[in-house]
Amino acid sequence: MSAAPLPNKPKVITFDTYGTLIDWDGALRAYLTLLFGPDVDVAAFYQRWYYGHALPAVLDEPFKLYRDLLTDTLLAACEQEGLTVTREQAERLGDVMADAPPFADTNPVLDVLRELCPLATISNSQKDILEASAAKMNDPFTFMVTGEVVGAYKPAAPLFERVLELAQAKPDEAVHIAQSQYVDLPRSVPMGIPTIWINRQGQALQPEHPAPTLELPNLTALPRALGLSL
Structure with missing residues (x-):
């Protein structure tokens, strides 16, 4: 083509x-570093979250508002990785996106x-x-x-x-x-x-x-x- x-x-x-x-990527990674601390490879987690959860939710799953999509996919990725994050912390992703420079x-x-x-x-x-x-x-x-x-x-x-x-x-x-x-x-x-x-x-x-x-x-x-x- x-x-x-x-x-x-x-x-x-x-x-x-x-x-x-x-x-947005820089702002998201900074927030994930704040959430998880120095012991988590944030760059690797980001890749698994995006390609394993966020992108499939955009491409293949029923439509939901983007704030909800961010929250749900981060919670799912953290559960899969054995990382602890609260729903309130996950819901902050929409604000992190809005605040990104x-x-x-x-x-x-x-x-x-x-x-x-x-x-x-x-x-x-x-x-x-x-x-x-x-x-x-x-x-x-x-x-x-x-x-x-x-x-x-x-x-x-x-x-x-x-x-x-x-x-x-x-x-x-x-x-x-x-x-x-x-x-x-x-x-x-x-x-x-x-x-x-x-x-x-x-x-x-x-x-x-x-x-x-x-x-x-x-x-x-x-x-x-x-x-x-x-």
Whole structure:
């Protein structure tokens, strides 16, 4: 499958927020370190929680609000690992997500791109969390679509369809910018949306996932890729 080329002037630029614009991984790992202390390999636990519990809950399980998904999957992972955590501590994950800071390159780049065309976010989150994060980014988004709007999570098509409808844009008139090869690329690329993969973690693209139009290590070169400069 060949990814769509970048448009000369997009009608809308859509973003994944967490991991692309907001350092959710860093905030989560810091919180897990606070919970478990120095004797637990937090990086290894994070991998087992995400790939063994959180990602399957997004992809395969009945829809639930994202705060509940975070709580339930952390409790399940801790039970499997023999780690003690209270429900109240697990319920804090939604607040940790809302409090997570933007990456250093996020706000300068968004301030440039918002002059080009409307910006939007398609987020596997929920409204109150996303609004708190948007405030940290100087409220750059004209449109914000979360899982709770359509009762499903990326890579479900309705989230992408909804933001295109709001922006009155065809797939090839948009650009989607995201860090997840698991929930973003498998939907945006087949839909014909030109897609830029922000590969902050230096991951290898898995063969079952479609290649993006462009891969960048961070947001710094994004304005140039879209015909602008900082």
